[in-house]
Amino acid sequence: MSSRPTIHQVAKAAGVSISSVSRALNGNTSNPEMVAKVRAAVKQVGYVPSAVAQSLKTQQTGQIAFAMEDIGNAAYLAMVREIQPRLREDGYRLLLHATAADVQDEIDVLESLAQKYVDGLILCPIRVTDRHIEALRSPAVPVVVIGQLPDHVGVDNVRTDSRQGARLAVEHLYAGGARRIAFVNGPADTVPGHARYAGYREGLRACGLEVDELLVEVGDFQVAAGQAATERILARTDVDAVFGANDLIALGAMHALRSAGRSIPGDVQVAGMDDTTLAETSFPPLTSVSLGSRERGGIAAEMLLARLHGGTEPAQRVTVPPSLTVRQSTVEVSE
Amino acid sequence: MSSRPTIHQVAKAAGVSISSVSRALNGNTSNPEMVAKVRAAVKQVGYVPSAVAQSLKTQQTGQIAFAMEDIGNAAYLAMVREIQPRLREDGYRLLLHATAADVQDEIDVLESLAQKYVDGLILCPIRVTDRHIEALRSPAVPVVVIGQLPDHVGVDNVRTDSRQGARLAVEHLYAGGARRIAFVNGPADTVPGHARYAGYREGLRACGLEVDELLVEVGDFQVAAGQAATERILARTDVDAVFGANDLIALGAMHALRSAGRSIPGDVQVAGMDDTTLAETSFPPLTSVSLGSRERGGIAAEMLLARLHGGTEPAQRVTVPPSLTVRQSTVEVSE
DNA sequence: TTGAAAGCGCTACCAA
DNA sequence: TTGGTAGCGCTTTCAA
Numbered sequence: 001m002s003s004r005p006t007i008h009q010v011a012k013a014a015g016v017s018i019s020s021v022s023r024a025l026n027g028n029t030s031n032p033e034m035v036a037k038v039r040a041a042v043k044q045v046g047y048v049p050s051a052v053a054q055s056l057k058t059q060q061t062g063q064i065a066f067a068m069e070d071i072g073n074a075a076y077l078a079m080v081r082e083i084q085p086r087l088r089e090d091g092y093r094l095l096l097h098a099t100a101a102d103v104q105d106e107i108d109v110l111e112s113l114a115q116k117y118v119d120g121l122i123l124c125p126i127r128v129t130d131r132h133i134e135a136l137r138s139p140a141v142p143v144v145v146i147g148q149l150p151d152h153v154g155v156d157n158v159r160t161d162s163r164q165g166a167r168l169a170v171e172h173l174y175a176g177g178a179r180r181i182a183f184v185n186g187p188a189d190t191v192p193g194h195a196r197y198a199g200y201r202e203g204l205r206a207c208g209l210e211v212d213e214l215l216v217e218v219g220d221f222q223v224a225a226g227q228a229a230t231e232r233i234l235a236r237t238d239v240d241a242v243f244g245a246n247d248l249i250a251l252g253a254m255h256a257l258r259s260a261g262r263s264i265p266g267d268v269q270v271a272g273m274d275d276t277t278l279a280e281t282s283f284p285p286l287t288s289v290s291l292g293s294r295e296r297g298g299i300a301a302e303m304l305l306a307r308l309h310g311g312t313e314p315a316q317r318v319t320v321p322p323s324l325t326v327r328q329s330t331v332e333v334s335e
Numbered sequence: 336m337s338s339r340p341t342i343h344q345v346a347k348a349a350g351v352s353i354s355s356v357s358r359a360l361n362g363n364t365s366n367p368e369m370v371a372k373v374r375a376a377v378k379q380v381g382y383v384p385s386a387v388a389q390s391l392k393t394q395q396t397g398q399i400a401f402a403m404e405d406i407g408n409a410a411y412l413a414m415v416r417e418i419q420p421r422l423r424e425d426g427y428r429l430l431l432h433a434t435a436a437d438v439q440d441e442i443d444v445l446e447s448l449a450q451k452y453v454d455g456l457i458l459c460p461i462r463v464t465d466r467h468i469e470a471l472r473s474p475a476v477p478v479v480v481i482g483q484l485p486d487h488v489g490v491d492n493v494r495t496d497s498r499q500g501a502r503l504a505v506e507h508l509y510a511g512g513a514r515r516i517a518f519v520n521g522p523a524d525t526v527p528g529h530a531r532y533a534g535y536r537e538g539l540r541a542c543g544l545e546v547d548e549l550l551v552e553v554g555d556f557q558v559a560a561g562q563a564a565t566e567r568i569l570a571r572t573d574v575d576a577v578f579g580a581n582d583l584i585a586l587g588a589m590h591a592l593r594s595a596g597r598s599i600p601g602d603v604q605v606a607g608m609d610d611t612t613l614a615e616t617s618f619p620p621l622t623s624v625s626l627g628s629r630e631r632g633g634i635a636a637e638m639l640l641a642r643l644h645g646g647t648e649p650a651q652r653v654t655v656p657p658s659l660t661v662r663q664s665t666v667e668v669s670e
Numbered sequence: 671t672t673g674a675a676a677g678c679g680c681t682a683c684c685a686a
Numbered sequence: 687t688t689g690g691t692a693g694c695g696c697t698t699t700c701a702a
Binding site: 352 | 671672673674675677678679680
C-alpha cells in the first residue's frame with residue numbers, strides 16, 4: 001500500500017508547476033498544450049486527486065447524509081432509493097445513518113454536523129423533542145427534515161398527512177359497503193399511531209358511523225401483531241372490513257381472516273397503509289394508502305440540493321397529500 | 336452560516352498553544368489542569384474538530400463504502416442492516432453506492448478508491464469481468480468482495496453456494512413426498528439463474544428423478560413472472576411441488592396455485608430461496624433456502640475491519656453454506 | 671510539560 | 687499564461 005502520487009509528482013513529470021497542474025485539471029486554463037502535457041503526466045504517474053485535500057481547501061465534501069430509524073423499514077427504503085440516484089446526479093455521495101429510533105442518536109447526528117464531514121443532511125426524526133429543536137436552531141450545514149416539524153422551526157420540511165390518509169381508507173371501505181370497520185393500530189403513543197387513530201375516527205364520523213371500541217385493537221407495526229389483534233376482534237364481534245395502520249398489520253389481518261374462513265374482499269374488505277411492495281405482492285393484492293415516501297424522498301433531495309446550490313429563501317414547507325391505491329382486497333364502487 | 340471556530344480560537348480562549356489543545360483533546364497529555372482549561376475553552380467557543388482536516392493529517396477518513404446493485408434487493412438490504420451497526424461500533428460511517436448492475440459503475444467505484452474518501456470497501460459485484468480483476472489487483476484501500484471470485488485474485492472474499500442451496504430445496508421437497516417438482520427460474524443467463532438451475536437438476540438426480548423440461552419455466556425474478564410461469568406449467572402438466580428460484584417467484588407460484596384451487600402444502604408444496612422477510616410474512620409462511628445474506632454481510636464487515644486494524648495475512652476466503660428454513664408451505668418429515 | 675513550526679495535498683491569489 | 691506561495695484545520699516532531 002505505497003503512498004499514492006500527489007500533485008507534485010505530476011508537476012515534476014510534466015515539467016510544470018503544481019499550480020499549472022491544478023488549473024489544467026480543473027479547466028482553469030486556456031492553453032491546450034498545457035492540458036495535454038498535464039494529462040499525459042497524470043496518466044504516467046497514475047495520479048488521482050485526494051478527495052480529502054480538496055475538501056479541506058474547498059470546504060465541501062461532496063457528501064450528504066440521510067438519517068432514519070432503520071433502512072429495513074419499507075418507507076425509508078423507498079426514500080433512499082429515490083434520494084441516492086438524485087444526489088448522485090449532482091455528484092454527491094450518500095452517507096447512511098441508522099439511528100434505531102434512539103433520540104440521543106439523532107441529536108448526535110445533528111451535532112456531529114459541525115465536524116463538517118457532509119455538506120447537508122436529510123433527517124427523518126422518529127419524534128421531535130426540544131433537544132431536536134435546539135439542535136436545529138443553527139445547523140452547521142443545511143438540513144431538510146422529513147416529518148412533522150413545529151411551525152416556528154426554520155428548517156426545510158417535507159411532510160405528509162397520515163391522519164387524512166387513514167380517513168381516505170375508511171371512506172373507501174365505507175363506499176365499498178362496509179359498516180363495521182375494524183382498526184388495528186400500532187402503538188398509540190407513537191406519532192404515526194396517534195395520527196392514524198385520529199384519522200380512523202374522523203373517517204367514521206364523516207361517514208356517519210359511531211366509533212365502537214370493540215372494533216379497535218392495538219399491537220405493534222408487525223405482521224404477527226396484526227394477525228393476533230385481528231383474531232381478538234373476530235372473537236368478540238362482527239366485522240366487514242379491517243383497516244390496518246400499515247401494510248404489515250393489514251397482511252396479518254388477511255392471514256387471520258383467511259384462517260377464519262372469511263373471503264377477501266367478499267366477506268371482509270382489507271386495507272393497509274404505506275403502499276409498500278408487500279401490498280402489491282400479497283394475495284389478494286392489498287388496497288393501501290400511499291403516504292408518498294418516494295415522492296417525499298425526492299422532494300427532500302431537491303430541497304437540499306437547492307440549498308447547496310446557494311438557495312437562500314426562507315425555510316420551505318411542502319406537504320405531500322396521501323393517496324389511495326385500490327387493489328383487489330377491497331370493493332371498488334364506480335360512480 | 337458563519338464559519339465555525341477552529342483550534343486557534345480554542346487556543347486563544349484557553350491562553351495556550353494549539354499544540355496543547357490538540358494534545359489535551361486527544362488524551363496526549365498528563366496535565367489535568369491543561370485538560371480542564373482546554374475543555375472549558377472548547378465549550379466556551381463551541382468548538383468541534385473538523386473531520387476533514389483530521390483526515391488530511393491522519394490519512395484516515397473513518398468511512399467505509401458498501402457497493403451493490405440495488406438496496407431494494409432484499410439480500411443486499413439484509414447485508415446493510417448487518418454491516419452498518421458493526422462498522423459503527425468501530426467508529427466508521429457507512430457510504431452507500433448503488434451501481435444499478437452497471438459494470439462500468441462498479442469499475443468506477445473501484446477506481447475512485449484512489450481518491451481516498453473511504454478507508455475500505457465492501458463490494459458485491461453483479462458479475463466479475465477482467466476489468467474487475469484488473470481494478471482489484473492493487474486497490475488503494477482494503478477491499479472485501481461478497482460473491483464468487485476467481486481463486487487467483489488476492490482479495491478477501493466471502494461467498495455462498497446457491498447451487499448447493501437449490502439442491503437442498505429439491506431434496507427437502509422430495510423427502511416431503513413430492514415427485515413432480517417444478518422449477519421456476521429467473522433469467523438463465525445470470526449467475527444466480529445458472530447456478531440455481533444446475534442445483535435443481537443435481538437435486539433431482541440425487542433423488543433418482545429425471546429432469547422433465549415440462550416442469551421447468553423461466554421468467555424474471557419477480558412475483559408476476561413467477562405467477563405466470565406457474566400458470567403455464569399447471570396448464571400442461573401435473574405438479575406436486577414448485578421450487579421458485581427466489582422468494583418473489585415462489586410467492587407468485589403460491590398465488591397461481593391458490594387461484595387454481597390447489598391447497599398448500601396439501602396438494603402442492605412450495606419452496607423459495609433467499610429467505611427474505613417475504614417468506615415469513617406470506618400465507619402460508621414459505622419454506623425458503625437461506626443464502627446467509629446477513630451472515631455474509633457480517634463476515635465481510637469483520638474481514639474489512641481486521642484489515643483496517645492492521646491485519647496483513649494473505650487474502651481470506653470464507654464460504655457460508657446455505658441452509659433450509661422450513662415453514663408451513665412444505666411438508667416436514669421427521670426421521 | 672509546553673510552544674513553534676513543519677507539513678498532510680490541494681486551490682487560488684498575486685506577481686511576473 | 688505561468689509559477690511561487692499562502693493558507694484550509696489539524697497532528698506531531700522537535701526544542702526549549
